[in-house]
Amino acid sequence: MTPAPASASSAVPGPDAVPSLEITGLAYAYPDGHQALFGVDLAVGRGERVALLGPNGAGKTTLVLHLNGILGADAGTGAGTVRVAGQPVVKKNLAEVRRRVGIVFQDPDDQLFMPTVREDVAFGPAAAGLRGEELEKTVARALERVGMAGYADRPPHHLSFGQRRRVAVATVLAMEPEILVLDEPSSNLDPASRRELADVLRSLDVTVLMVTHDLPYALELCPRSVVLSGGVIAADGRTQELLADKELMRAHRLELPFGFDPSSVTVPTR
Numbered sequence: 001m002t003p004a005p006a007s008a009s010s011a012v013p014g015p016d017a018v019p020s021l022e023i024t025g026l027a028y029a030y031p032d033g034h035q036a037l038f039g040v041d042l043a044v045g046r047g048e049r050v051a052l053l054g055p056n057g058a059g060k061t062t063l064v065l066h067l068n069g070i071l072g073a074d075a076g077t078g079a080g081t082v083r084v085a086g087q088p089v090v091k092k093n094l095a096e097v098r099r100r101v102g103i104v105f106q107d108p109d110d111q112l113f114m115p116t117v118r119e120d121v122a123f124g125p126a127a128a129g130l131r132g133e134e135l136e137k138t139v140a141r142a143l144e145r146v147g148m149a150g151y152a153d154r155p156p157h158h159l160s161f162g163q164r165r166r167v168a169v170a171t172v173l174a175m176e177p178e179i180l181v182l183d184e185p186s187s188n189l190d191p192a193s194r195r196e197l198a199d200v201l202r203s204l205d206v207t208v209l210m211v212t213h214d215l216p217y218a219l220e221l222c223p224r225s226v227v228l229s230g231g232v233i234a235a236d237g238r239t240q241e242l243l244a245d246k247e248l249m250r251a252h253r254l255e256l257p258f259g260f261d262p263s264s265v266t267v268p269t270r
């Protein structure tokens with residue numbers, strides 16, 4: 001599959017718009033010498049929802065950890081550049097970059113540690129200086145966006161896993177990120193929670209990069225997918241077309257559930 005130009009996706013900004021994410025020539029070797037990324041180029045336009053697919057060990061987590069400077073950030077162990085909303089991810093910009101890149105980790109309990117949902121969602125904006133009514137409004141709006149408006153006073157550990165994941169998304173949305181990065185958002189969710197989270201994600205007016213092994217979820221949510229394999233981008237194009245490409249799928253150990261037909265799904269236009 002020939003990599004598709006960014007303009008093949010549906011919500012691509014105009015030629016002058018700054019992409020939410022722009023990765024150029026990103027290469028990275030871990031300190032033990034293991035080379036995980038070999039020159040990755042990827043641009044994600046504002047408002048796009050893109051799935052990052054690939055087999056175990058492809059380099060997906062390594063790539064995501066470069067987006068907010070946990071790895072890389074001019075540490076001297078790699079090459080290439082990462083820009084978020086035009087800003088290079090380098091040490092002197094890390095505070096600003098981390099505000100703009102909201103990562104929702106696979107386990108919500110890694111992100112929720114306060115006595116109440118309200119305090120968890122308020123934590124980031126309060127640390128950024130928000131106070132009083134403005135902070136209250138920010139928290140309320142973030143909880144509303146994930147359908148958890150009535151849960152502000154509840155302790156996070158009293159919520160279901162699916163509800164905790166939505167609150168984890170709210171903690172990140174409260175920072176008004178440029179790009180929301182989700183690591184396996186559908187993992188451990190029952191079918192109803194999975195669908196509810198999909199509805200929430202579809203309703204957000206934010207750029208999304210979603211790492212997932214759940215190919216039907218990628219298809220439901222992301223018009224565009226990128227296949228990372230062996231530390232390089234193997235394909236970049238419309239999710240429906242990539243999932244229908246049996247050779248590509250086999251070559252990169254991607255498997256649809258038995259009997260699943262990608263052409264039977266109505267895909268979102270953004």
Ligand SMILES: Nc1ncnc2c1ncn2[C@@H]1O[C@H](COP(=O)(O)OP(=O)(O)OP(=O)(O)O)[C@@H](O)[C@H]1O
Binds near residue numbers: 057062
């Ligand atoms: N801390 C580390 N030190 C050395 N090598 C590492 C380290 N972390 C990951 N790797 C290696 O880098 C490669 C990419 O790993 P990465 O975790 O980015 O893959 P992934 O696509 O996220 O995989 P998965 O789907 O299993 O989560 C793998 O070969 C992995 O073994």
